Amino acid sequence: MKILKLFINSSVSDNPITERIKSEISVPFEIISDNKQVFDFISNSTEPVLAAKQVLYLTENRGAFIKKCPGTKFYTCCDYTILNIGTFCNMDCSYCILQTYFHPPVLQFFVNQKKLFSELDSITAEKKITRIGTGEFTDSLIWEKLTGISKKLITVFAKQNHAVLELKTKTTNIGDFKNLDHNKKTIMAWSLNTDRVILEQERNTTLLNSRLKAALKCQSWGYPLAFHFDPMFIYDGCEDEYKDVIRRLFEHILPENIVWISIGSFRFMPSLKQIIAKRFSKSKIIYGEFILGLDGKMRYFKPLRIKLYKVIIDYIRKFAPDVVIYFCMEDDEVWSKTMGIIPEEYGGLPKMLDKTACNVCGLNKNLGS
Amino acid sequence: MLFEFKIVDLKAIAPDDNYYRITTEKSRKDLISSISELGLLNPPVLLFKNFKYIIISGFRRIHSCIDLGYSDIMAKVLEPDISAATIAKIAVAENSFQRELNLTEQSRSFNLLLKSHKSIENLVKSACSLKLSQNLNFIKKIIRICKMPEIVQQSILDNTISFSMSLELEKIEKESQLFFILLFTKLKFSLNKQKEIINLTQEISYRDEIPLIDILQDKNVTLLLNDEKLDNNVKVNKIRLYFRKLRYPEITKAEEKFKCSLKQLNLNKDIKLSSPKDFETGNYSFKIDFINLSTFKSHLDDLIHLINNPVFNNILKQ
Numbered sequence: 001m002k003i004l005k006l007f008i009n010s011s012v013s014d015n016p017i018t019e020r021i022k023s024e025i026s027v028p029f030e031i032i033s034d035n036k037q038v039f040d041f042i043s044n045s046t047e048p049v050l051a052a053k054q055v056l057y058l059t060e061n062r063g064a065f066i067k068k069c070p071g072t073k074f075y076t077c078c079d080y081t082i083l084n085i086g087t088f089c090n091m092d093c094s095y096c097i098l099q100t101y102f103h104p105p106v107l108q109f110f111v112n113q114k115k116l117f118s119e120l121d122s123i124t125a126e127k128k129i130t131r132i133g134t135g136e137f138t139d140s141l142i143w144e145k146l147t148g149i150s151k152k153l154i155t156v157f158a159k160q161n162h163a164v165l166e167l168k169t170k171t172t173n174i175g176d177f178k179n180l181d182h183n184k185k186t187i188m189a190w191s192l193n194t195d196r197v198i199l200e201q202e203r204n205t206t207l208l209n210s211r212l213k214a215a216l217k218c219q220s221w222g223y224p225l226a227f228h229f230d231p232m233f234i235y236d237g238c239e240d241e242y243k244d245v246i247r248r249l250f251e252h253i254l255p256e257n258i259v260w261i262s263i264g265s266f267r268f269m270p271s272l273k274q275i276i277a278k279r280f281s282k283s284k285i286i287y288g289e290f291i292l293g294l295d296g297k298m299r300y301f302k303p304l305r306i307k308l309y310k311v312i313i314d315y316i317r318k319f320a321p322d323v324v325i326y327f328c329m330e331d332d333e334v335w336s337k338t339m340g341i342i343p344e345e346y347g348g349l350p351k352m353l354d355k356t357a358c359n360v361c362g363l364n365k366n367l368g369s
Numbered sequence: 370m371l372f373e374f375k376i377v378d379l380k381a382i383a384p385d386d387n388y389y390r391i392t393t394e395k396s397r398k399d400l401i402s403s404i405s406e407l408g409l410l411n412p413p414v415l416l417f418k419n420f421k422y423i424i425i426s427g428f429r430r431i432h433s434c435i436d437l438g439y440s441d442i443m444a445k446v447l448e449p450d451i452s453a454a455t456i457a458k459i460a461v462a463e464n465s466f467q468r469e470l471n472l473t474e475q476s477r478s479f480n481l482l483l484k485s486h487k488s489i490e491n492l493v494k495s496a497c498s499l500k501l502s503q504n505l506n507f508i509k510k511i512i513r514i515c516k517m518p519e520i521v522q523q524s525i526l527d528n529t530i531s532f533s534m535s536l537e538l539e540k541i542e543k544e545s546q547l548f549f550i551l552l553f554t555k556l557k558f559s560l561n562k563q564k565e566i567i568n569l570t571q572e573i574s575y576r577d578e579i580p581l582i583d584i585l586q587d588k589n590v591t592l593l594l595n596d597e598k599l600d601n602n603v604k605v606n607k608i609r610l611y612f613r614k615l616r617y618p619e620i621t622k623a624e625e626k627f628k629c630s631l632k633q634l635n636l637n638k639d640i641k642l643s644s645p646k647d648f649e650t651g652n653y654s655f656k657i658d659f660i661n662l663s664t665f666k667s668h669l670d671d672l673i674h675l676i677n678n679p680v681f682n683n684i685l686k687q
Contacts, residue, residue, distance in 0.1 A: 287576035289617050291647035301620050302648055303687075333651045 001053045001090040001204055003027055003107075007038045009059035017111040018058050021146050025056070035059070042104045049279060052105040053090045060112035065119045069136065074294035075329040076343055078262075079350035081132040083120075083165075085149055086110055089139050091170060092203035094280040095231055098137065100272045109143050117156065124160045129354040129367050135168025135189070144173040151176050158183035161364045164259075164357045166226060170205040172214040178221055184361045187259050188218040189226035192249065194241035197233055201283060208245060216252045224360045225257050229312065230264035230328055234288055234304055239311045246315050255320030259360040260353060263309060264328035267299040295329070302334070309338040324356040371455070372445040377415060379435055379442060382422040389425045389460040389481065393473045393526055400433045409434060412443045414459060422446070425456060426463035454485035458499060465500045472532055473522050475501060476514035483512065510536060518543065520550050529554045534563055541571070545581040552585075552594075552608075556601045562609060569612040576616075584615075623648055623687070633680045640668055642684075653685065 006029035012018050013031050022029060032038065038057045045051035065084050071077030086109040088098050098105060110116070123130055134140040134150070144150050150167050157165040158181050168189040177188075190211045193201075198208055206214075215225055227249060232242065266285060268276075273286050290298040299305070313325055326349060327334060332342040343349040358365045403410075413427020424431060425447065434442050447456060461478040464470060470478065478501060479492065486492040489508055496503050502511075514522060514532070517539060524530045530538070530553055538546050553563055574581040593599070593607050614621040627644045636642060639658040645651060655672065659665040675681040 284576055287572050289619050291620065291649055293649060299649075301617075301623070303623065304619055331650075 001092060003056045003090065004054040005056075006030070007032055007041070007055060007057045007059075009033070009035070009057070012058055012060050012111045015058075015111045017113065017147060021056075021058060021109070021111075024146050038106055039104055042106060047279075048104050049099050049275065052088060052107055053092060055107060056090075057106055057108045058111050059108055061110035061115065065110070065116045066123065066132070072295040072329070075331050076327065076335070076349050077329065078131075078326060078353055080136075081123075081130055082136045083116075083132050083134045083153075084110070084137055085116070085134045085140075086138045086143065088137070089142060091139060091142065091205045093170075093205065094201040094203075094276050094283045095266055095268065095272075095285060097268060097272060099275050099279075100269055101137075109147065113149070113152075117152075120153075120156060123163055127162055127367055129357065129363055130163040131166065131353060131357055132163060133166035133168055133189075135166065139169050139171060140167040140189075141169040141171045141173040144171075144176070148176065151180065154180050154182050154186045157185040160185065161362065162367045164224075164361045164363065168226075168228065170202065170211065172206050172210050174214050174218055177218065177223070182221075182223055184222065184224055185363075186223060187226045187357075187361065188215065188223045189228060190215055191228045191230065192245055193229070193232070194238065194245055196235075196241060201233075201280070201285060208248065212248060212252045219253055219257050224259045225253060226259045226261065227253075228262045228264075228328075230262055231266035232263065232308060232312070233266050233285055234300055234308055235284070239308065242308075242312050243315050246312070246319065250319035255323050257360070258320065258323050259356055260324045260326060261316060261320075262326055262328050263312060264330070265300050265305050265308065267293065267297045267329070269297055273298070305330075306334055306337050309334065313338050324352060326353065371451060371459070372414065372447045374412065375444055375446045376441050377422055377444045377446065379431070379439055382415065382424065382431060384424070384428075384431055384435065386421075386423050387428070388423065389456070390428050391426075391460060391464040391470070391474050391477050391481070392428060393471060393477075393522075394429065397429050397433045397436065400429050401436055404430070404433050405437055409442055412445050414447065414463060415444045416447045416451075416456060417449065425460045452485070454482075454495075457481045457485050458495060461499050461501070470501075472511060472525055473514055476511050479508055479512045480515055513539060518546065520547060524550050524554065527554075529557075530563065531560055534560065534567075537564070537567055541567075541581060545585055548582065548585045555594075556605050556608075558605055562605060566609060566612060569609075569616045573612065573615050584612075620647070626687070627684065630680050630684045634675070634678065634684075637668060637671055639664070640671060644684075648687075 003025050004027055006022060006025065006027055008018055008022070008029055008031045010031050010033045038055070042048050042052045042055065061084060067082045067084060069077065069080040069082055071079070087102060088105045088107040089096065090107060123132065134153070141150060153165055154177065157163060164185055164187055166187040166189050168191065170191050174188065192208065192211065195208055198205060219225060229242070266288070270292070276283055276286050289301045289304060291301055293299040309327070316323065316325060325339065332344070335342045343352055346352045357363050409430060411430070413430050414425040415422040416425055422444070431442070447459070460481060464474060465478065478499070479496070482492050482495055483489065486495065489505065489512070492508065493503050493505060496508065502508060511532070514525065514535065517535060521530070521535055521538060525532060525535050530550065538549060541549070549567065552558070558566065570581060570584050573579070573584050589611060590608060593604055593611070596604070599607070631642060634642070641656040643654045643656070645653060657668045659668055
């Protein structure tokens with residue numbers, strides 16, 4: 001979605017990154033001293049979510065750049081670390097939880113990168129296996145052409161051997177990564193879905209084939225890869241369509257280059273339902289058979305989730321018997337009924353993922369998690 | 370002075386011009402009896418316009434006087450140069466300072482005032498001096514009531530449906546709106562069940578791309594509605610469950626399967642087996658009622674026997 005207005009916090013108005021973005025996107029800008037001015041601008045719009053996607057706020061991150069993924073105690077979490085480069089996204093997926101996660105949603109990019117890199121130094125100093133990603137509160141690569149932030153991160157991560165960076169995206173903004181010395185410490189990851197879901201639910205994102213071609217390029221440049229089938233949707237014919245995605249994935253990608261594949265089904269805070277109904281009136285995704293999960297989110301009725309997961313996992317296994325597949329936020333029953341294992345038997349999910357990161361990305365196996 | 374007292378010929382009044390009408394009260398029995406005994410104590414307010422007197426307030430009083438065969442009445446006739454905004458305020462004040470206005474009356478008041486205000490936001494100031502709500506969000510919602518079909522307005526007044534339900538119904542096309550009102554009036558649905566039925570049927574309609582009215586007029590629902598052997602509570606529950614089954618086929622199938630297995634287990638009435646909530650956790654639970662050591666032991670024996678019961682084993686495998 002096109003940015004129509006720029007807000008710049010006065011604290012970063014003379015930052016070179018601000019200058020660069022300002023001149024690149026060339027839209028009206030306003031320098032402000034108080035975040036409230038942006039919040040009010042968005043909240044007072046007739047369509048706050050849409051407005052938030054068209055207004056970019058360049059500011060500093062006054063909180064921590066590095067955070068632990070919140071997870072919940074009821075479902076198995078992967079113990080991920082989040083590198084918070086910005087918030088929200090200017091693509092427009094109907095199911096995006098960020099529409100209700102921030103109040104109001106604000107498309108921010110944090111330009112005080114000295115602080116970011118200094119916090120990263122502490123991760124490097126810790127000498128323990130860490131999996132860290134920028135794609136939790138935003139898409140990892142939406143600002144790449146303007147800012148080159150991921151390029152800098154790839155270079156930093158390449159210089160150590162106990163942390164991996166995961167860049168998770170629905171874009172194909174990988175052009176600048178070709179000749180980088182990444183040292184396999186950056187995992188290029190794509191969110192995958194069926195053509196139907198991409199077409200109907202993921203506005204302004206790239207086609208599945210484009211994502212796979214981008215992944216293929218990254219494979220040829222030696223990057224480790226990851227894929228996220230999350231959120232998966234249950235609809236008539238979904239099993240065949242997800243199988244088709246898997247088949248096409250392995251037509252492009254060699255299993256040994258995949259660090260992990262995550263699987264998860266559509267889940268949402270109840271408040272998102274109204275937003276989807278209003279903003280995506282033709283979307284039927286909220287009319288599935290949902291129950292209120294233990295974490296307060298709506299999720300598909302468990303037997304339905306298990307049925308879809310089993311089909312998908314069995315099919316992935318045909319192409320990649322040894323690739324690590326994991327669930328994002330599911331319980332032991334789901335693990336055991338679909339994969340025949342529970343993470344605890346392998347030391348827990350974080351350990352499983354650390355191990356595959358060591359194997360595929362060449363992390364130092366002698367370090368603890 | 371805004372007005373002068375005048376004796377006005379009743380034939381010169383336009384009794385059916387309801388432009389300024391706020392009251393929803395239609396009955397005049399008590400008023401007729403009072404006027405016939407004590408006379409017209411409080412003169413109505415009129416405006417002379419286009420060779421007729423328009424009623425600003427006192428609709429029921431004027432109609433009662435006509436019913437009583439009066440030929441003329443004492444009235445307060447507004448000055449001809451009075452502004453439209455002031456006339457609207459007088460019409461509202463004559464009602465709002467007399468009694469607590471119901472929702473439809475509040476809606477009529479705000480709509481009348483809005484005609485002489487640039488925006489709802491401007492109207493808030495006037496609301497303050499007229500004993501009306503000044504809550505902008507409330508005003509924005511309530512203003513819609515008097516634009517709803519008569520039957521919906523009447524259902525709000527009768528407490529068949531709530532104000533919030535009327536706003537839900539407003540989003541629905543007319544035929545289905547009418548169906549819901551008749552259904553709720555006939556079967557006396559509680560507010561929660563009204564909401565549930567509307568949600569379930571709308572979601573089925575969106576999901577299956579079937580017009581809502583076709584779902585409501587489903588032959589099974591019609592059969593249930595026309596079944597004279599069933600009392601209203603049973604009908605309400607059956608209709609609710611029928612729509613729930615259409616909306617959540619897999620969930621209801623699992624629930625029915627569990628119920629059926631429970632029946633087959635034929636547990637002692639003091640032992641209750643509960644399924645996991647929504648089958649999300651794997652945790653089943655037993656509740657045992659006992660009065661002494663002997664019944665406790667007997668129930669425990671029953672439970673231990675379940676270990677080898679194939680029906681019980683099947684429940685746990687699901």
